[in-house]
Amino acid sequence: MRQATPCKLPDILNTADGKERRVGVEIELSGLGYEQLVNLVAELLEGEAALESRYVSKLETPLGCFVIELDSDPIKDLDLADERLPLSIREFGGQAMEVIDAAAERIVPLEIVSPPMPFSGLNQIETLVDKLREAGALGSREAIYFAFGLQLNPELPDLKPATLVRYYQAFAILYEWLKARHQLDISRKFTTYIEPWSSRYTDLLIADDxxxxxxxxxxxxxxxxxxxNRALDLLPLFAHLDKPLLDQYVEDPRIKSRPTLHYRLPDCDIDNPEWHFSNVWNDWVVVEQLANHAEDLAELRALFRDSRKINLRNLTRSWQETSANWLKSKGYV
Known part of the structure; x- marks a missing residue:
């Protein structure tokens, strides 16, 4: 059993301009009605909610502006009272919408999107998650069709290519360890949302030169x-760095420009009393620490390259086991 621990802070806490780094958090869940969730989060965070549009509410709190929404654009945009529809459909629209809403709230995740928060304030997210569990929130394990995630958008210390490459390398090396730590629910394992980077790219990335x-x-x-659809999605960062170059490869209106990584791997197992937000965050901090300790990163990168060679030793030992033992021996966990 993994006990809850306080949210740890990485060594590099500030950006290049001296401000504390921030992180956005996205939590997907079910088990609560939409209005119930909005009212509960407003109470817990001492905020005031305002309905912006169908199934989208903004919540002004002392921590900043949270957004609570149903994670389905077709249902959010559905309007059976639209005057362009035949009168016969509009007359039954209210009853139909009640049925659709009831079904949607059981199948489609409700999502809480935080504002960028200082790393030092993340224990408040831990408290929020615990209170939602007590109120009956459900996560990925509740049903096979639930593939709910907990996503992190950590701001980077700076945007120099050398800094970014270190973070990419640390994540690529620790992907198997992170995946094992998060104990991904089967519903998430069957999705394409959390794929690792391609082997071709990883081989290029981990070269010493x-x-x-x-x-x-x-x-x-x-x-x-x-x-x-990658466990660590770099497209929001690339949209911030060079949108015209990104558009040559990917055009997707869902990509939001921001100077952060987009960590999509963890599932949201919120109804499991042994699952804690702090455990997910603290595992990410291991990536942070490795990325910013050059000698350790070089050592583990060399071991990772060796693990990808075809030989008897690698056939009998997994990289997940090797990396876990190395992290423990170095005091990272």
């Missing part, structure tokens, strides 16, 4: 991973 400029860094990634 890999030192691209920004344009080459983006091209190398996009030629092998032109999709949002």
């Amino acid at each position: 890999y030192a691209p400029d920004q344009q080459q860094m983006m091209v190398d990634y996009l030629e092998s991973n032109p999709t949002r």
